Amino acid sequence: MLAFIIQRLFQSVLVMLTVALIAFALFNYVGDPINNMVGQDTTQADRERLRQDLGLNAPFVVQFARFVGHAVQGNFGLSYQQARPVGQIILEKMPATLELSFMAAFLALLLGVPMGIYTGLHRSSWGSQALLAISLVGVSLPTFLIGILLILIFAVLLGWLPSFGRGAVVHIGWWTTGFLTAEGWRAIILPAITLALFQMTLIMRLVRAEMIEVLRTDYIKFARARGLSNRAVNFGHALKNTLVPVITITGLQLGSIIAFAVITETVFQWPGMGLMFIQAVSFADIPVMAAYLVLVGFFFVIINLVVDLLYYAVDPRLRVEREIAAGG
Amino acid sequence: MNKRLRWGCKWALSAMIVLTAFAATVEAKTFRWANDGDPTTMDPHARGDAFVSSFDFNMYEGLVRRDRDLKLEAALATEWANVNPTTWRFKLRHGVTFHDGSPLTVEDVLFSFQRAIAPGSDLAAQMSAVKEVKKIDDDTVDFITDGPAPILPNYLANVAIMSKAWCEAHNTQRAATLKDEESYATRNANGTGPFMLKDRQPMVRTVLVKNPNWWHLKDQPIDIDEVVFSRVENPATRVAALLSGDLDMIYNVPPQDIEHVEKNPAVKVWQIPELRTMFLGMDQSRDELLESNVKGKNPFKDKRVRRAFYQAIDEDAIVSKVMRGFAHKTALMVGPGVNGYDATLEKRFPYDPATAKKLLAEAGYPDGFEVGFDCPNDRYVNDEAICQAVVAMLAKIGVKANLLAQTKAKYFTKINAPGYQTSFYMLGWTPTPLDALHMLSNLTQTRSADFRVGPWNEGGYSNPDLDELIGKIAVELDSEKRNELISQALTIVRDDFAYVPLHQQIVVWATRANVELAPLGTNDFQLRYVKLK
Numbered sequence: 001m002l003a004f005i006i007q008r009l010f011q012s013v014l015v016m017l018t019v020a021l022i023a024f025a026l027f028n029y030v031g032d033p034i035n036n037m038v039g040q041d042t043t044q045a046d047r048e049r050l051r052q053d054l055g056l057n058a059p060f061v062v063q064f065a066r067f068v069g070h071a072v073q074g075n076f077g078l079s080y081q082q083a084r085p086v087g088q089i090i091l092e093k094m095p096a097t098l099e100l101s102f103m104a105a106f107l108a109l110l111l112g113v114p115m116g117i118y119t120g121l122h123r124s125s126w127g128s129q130a131l132l133a134i135s136l137v138g139v140s141l142p143t144f145l146i147g148i149l150l151i152l153i154f155a156v157l158l159g160w161l162p163s164f165g166r167g168a169v170v171h172i173g174w175w176t177t178g179f180l181t182a183e184g185w186r187a188i189i190l191p192a193i194t195l196a197l198f199q200m201t202l203i204m205r206l207v208r209a210e211m212i213e214v215l216r217t218d219y220i221k222f223a224r225a226r227g228l229s230n231r232a233v234n235f236g237h238a239l240k241n242t243l244v245p246v247i248t249i250t251g252l253q254l255g256s257i258i259a260f261a262v263i264t265e266t267v268f269q270w271p272g273m274g275l276m277f278i279q280a281v282s283f284a285d286i287p288v289m290a291a292y293l294v295l296v297g298f299f300f301v302i303i304n305l306v307v308d309l310l311y312y313a314v315d316p317r318l319r320v321e322r323e324i325a326a327g328g
Numbered sequence: 329m330n331k332r333l334r335w336g337c338k339w340a341l342s343a344m345i346v347l348t349a350f351a352a353t354v355e356a357k358t359f360r361w362a363n364d365g366d367p368t369t370m371d372p373h374a375r376g377d378a379f380v381s382s383f384d385f386n387m388y389e390g391l392v393r394r395d396r397d398l399k400l401e402a403a404l405a406t407e408w409a410n411v412n413p414t415t416w417r418f419k420l421r422h423g424v425t426f427h428d429g430s431p432l433t434v435e436d437v438l439f440s441f442q443r444a445i446a447p448g449s450d451l452a453a454q455m456s457a458v459k460e461v462k463k464i465d466d467d468t469v470d471f472i473t474d475g476p477a478p479i480l481p482n483y484l485a486n487v488a489i490m491s492k493a494w495c496e497a498h499n500t501q502r503a504a505t506l507k508d509e510e511s512y513a514t515r516n517a518n519g520t521g522p523f524m525l526k527d528r529q530p531m532v533r534t535v536l537v538k539n540p541n542w543w544h545l546k547d548q549p550i551d552i553d554e555v556v557f558s559r560v561e562n563p564a565t566r567v568a569a570l571l572s573g574d575l576d577m578i579y580n581v582p583p584q585d586i587e588h589v590e591k592n593p594a595v596k597v598w599q600i601p602e603l604r605t606m607f608l609g610m611d612q613s614r615d616e617l618l619e620s621n622v623k624g625k626n627p628f629k630d631k632r633v634r635r636a637f638y639q640a641i642d643e644d645a646i647v648s649k650v651m652r653g654f655a656h657k658t659a660l661m662v663g664p665g666v667n668g669y670d671a672t673l674e675k676r677f678p679y680d681p682a683t684a685k686k687l688l689a690e691a692g693y694p695d696g697f698e699v700g701f702d703c704p705n706d707r708y709v710n711d712e713a714i715c716q717a718v719v720a721m722l723a724k725i726g727v728k729a730n731l732l733a734q735t736k737a738k739y740f741t742k743i744n745a746p747g748y749q750t751s752f753y754m755l756g757w758t759p760t761p762l763d764a765l766h767m768l769s770n771l772t773q774t775r776s777a778d779f780r781v782g783p784w785n786e787g788g789y790s791n792p793d794l795d796e797l798i799g800k801i802a803v804e805l806d807s808e809k810r811n812e813l814i815s816q817a818l819t820i821v822r823d824d825f826a827y828v829p830l831h832q833q834i835v836v837w838a839t840r841a842n843v844e845l846a847p848l849g850t851n852d853f854q855l856r857y858v859k860l861k
Contacts, residue, residue: 269562
């Protein structure tokens with residue numbers, strides 16, 4: 001078990017190094033940040049000095065080695081745009097993204113699972129057909145369009161919800177939360193729905209498929225033969241067995257929710273890490289971009305690790321096989 | 329009875345509290361606005377960026393400032409004059425206090441000037457003419473320059489006066505250089521201006537409140553008590569937030585949304601002719617173009633070719649089709665509002681592809697030629713679309729322009745000093761001191777090897793007569809004579825086809841219907857002019 005975790009952690013370091021390397025290779029294409037940092041009257045000599053000071057003239061390998069060397073010590077450098085340590089900026093932005101992502105994941109589960117059960121049990125009913133049609137929209141419409149549509153309906157036409165931002169936040173240590181103010185709750189609704197929609201349809205279709213699959217199995221037939229009520233069969237036997245894959249998929253999707261929050265955050269001007277990344281790209285703020293990409297890589301690695309460990313815990317067969325393999 | 333009375337009193341009392349609270353919120357006028365950029369620093373010396381300084385100058389002030397018509401007017405100085413050709417003397421205003429309550433003194437002016445030219449400040453280049461700043465007495469200060477400096481006050485309008493004591497107390501005697509960590513002044517402010525900084529969340533929200541002790545409050549009352557600035561980058565979200573009433577004003581309405589925003593009765597659209605001039609430039613210095621199929625010579629050295637390019641461009645079509653009417657075509661490299669602009673010279677050579685083709689043939693290119701064309705795609709309004717239109721128009725006279733439209737960070741690296749790796753490009757220019765000299769010396773004067781003269785003359789245009797004229801303009805103190813010289817210079821630039829001027833763009837702002845403000849051609853947004861009805 002311990003060996004397994006160590007092996008996984010070692011792999012994750014490799015993954016993150018690769019992400020950083022690819023990221024750095026891409027930064028050659030975002031251009032020179034100097035022009036964004038100075039005004040038109042700054043002399044050529046001053047521009048050149050600044051370029052030298054920031055180490056932008058150094059060869060690619062040197063810049064990369066410098067970045068990794070500092071990153072290992074937890075130092076991601078200073079943002080070109082804000083002149084503040086990147087680590088500090090990320091810590092400041094992380095609560096917004098995590099609150100939005102968890103809210104979206106929660107919404108997706110809360111709505112997706114019952115909808116999946118319903119469409120699984122009543123496959124040809126009118127309601128199921130409608131839900132499936134709607135879910136098709138959720139899968140096929142791009143996130144930014146859904147976001148803009150929601151803003152148009154609920155902010156512009158109805159005037160119920162704010163069109164952008166996170167509302168008032170409360171500081172708890174370094175964490176900021178919007179969950180303690182009414183304004184904060186109002187602000188999270190639209191972005192959370194936007195971000196959740198795709199995941200919700202995914203979960204719904206997954207649950208539906210699994211339900212249909214499980215309902216065909218022999219033990220369900222036996223359960224019915226035993227004269228158990230529909231309720232007990234559907235929820236006690238069938239649903240329980242569908243939930244294992246749902247949990248794994250949801251866990252894995254959490255990583256992509258965090259990563260894909262970029263678009264939702266841009267549409268709603270949600271002050272999280274995704275928006276920070278977009279702002280960094282348009283400014284050619286290399287330290288921020290590099291740190292963000294490495295961090296997202298890290299999230300994916302960690303979530304994958306946790307899911308693997310969960311498998312381990314949930315499925316006894318895995319453990320046995322591994323012990324045999326280890327023994328043999 | 330007693331119980332009921334007490335209950336009644338309680339009820340009345342709480343109703344009163346609620347009502348007063350309500351009245352208080354009605355009284356405090358909050359103005360909420362958004363832009364796609366963020367004022368990245370509150371330090372008025374740190375960055376020469378136009379939006380940042382426009383924002384910071386709501387809190388800080390210079391010795392002089394611009395009024396609604398962009399004329400210089402007294403701010404922290406009450407009067408100024410040349411006591412001799414190389415000395416500008418400024419009289420300091422009495423009774424001005426900083427936001428922290430300390431009084432403004434000559435020492436603060438001397439200190440601020442030193443801070444503005446020290447490493448970390450982006451204003452040093454603008455102050456390069458100044459040799460020394462001297463205190464004469466407690467309310468007089470002299471700026472001594474290398475030679476006569478007629479537009480020094482224009483530049484001084486950009487130098488904010490900071491409190492010496494405050495900067496020393498917070499260890500920010502110098503603005504943080506761009507490679508160092510921020511200083512105290514990056515997220516705090518202590519100016520003399522009409523608004524005070526209340527809350528600053530970088531990249532998200534900045535809150536200002538009215539300065540109740542502003543020196544000019546009596547003559548120029550400020551209508552709003554609080555200003556909430558949010559950064560909203562997505563143009564569609566910005567427009568939606570304005571329409572929904574979440575914002576009172578947005579700065580830069582995306583061109584495609586103007587029409588439908590205008591139709592909404594709750595919203596008002598403001599059109600502001602900007603001072604920036606858009607133009608095309610050509611490499612006229614290399615013996616062979618970097619990106620062309622013409623080998624062994626440079627077609628742009630021939631004035632007829634430059635003229636052919638000029639007359640091949642249908643600027644009316646660009647204004648009406650690409651800019652949807654939100655631009656003024658121009659024949660000059662400076663627009664109305666810039667000192668030296670001369671309306672009598674505003675004569676564009678007509679759009680005439682037949683003549684253009686003939687000129688090309690005379691120059692030895694009857695079938696045209698091929699040339700690279702550099703263009704930004706995220707810098708100016710519709711920049712890439714304008715360039716695409718230019719490509720199509722040049723194709724009609726046989727010129728194949730190979731467009732490379734890219735992000736400004738890449739584009740400027742390519743075309744700017746030291747490489748000037750371009751053959752043909754589009755650029756925009758706003759003269760920082762709002763004087764034509766700035767355009768002439770940056771864009772048309774012969775480039776010097778150390779990039780100090782003509783640094784933005786990407787095409788390497790050079791004309792000794794013009795250079796001499798610019799030298800005279802730089803030191804002429806008589807404004808009438810000086811403007812006469814500028815007109816001569818602008819005529820040379822125009823008739824030499826040094827550039828192909830296109831247009832001045834009209835910037836569009838939008839507000840709720842109850843907002844009054846003063847839009848400026850510099851794109852400066854001064855909150856002291858905002859009124860909420």
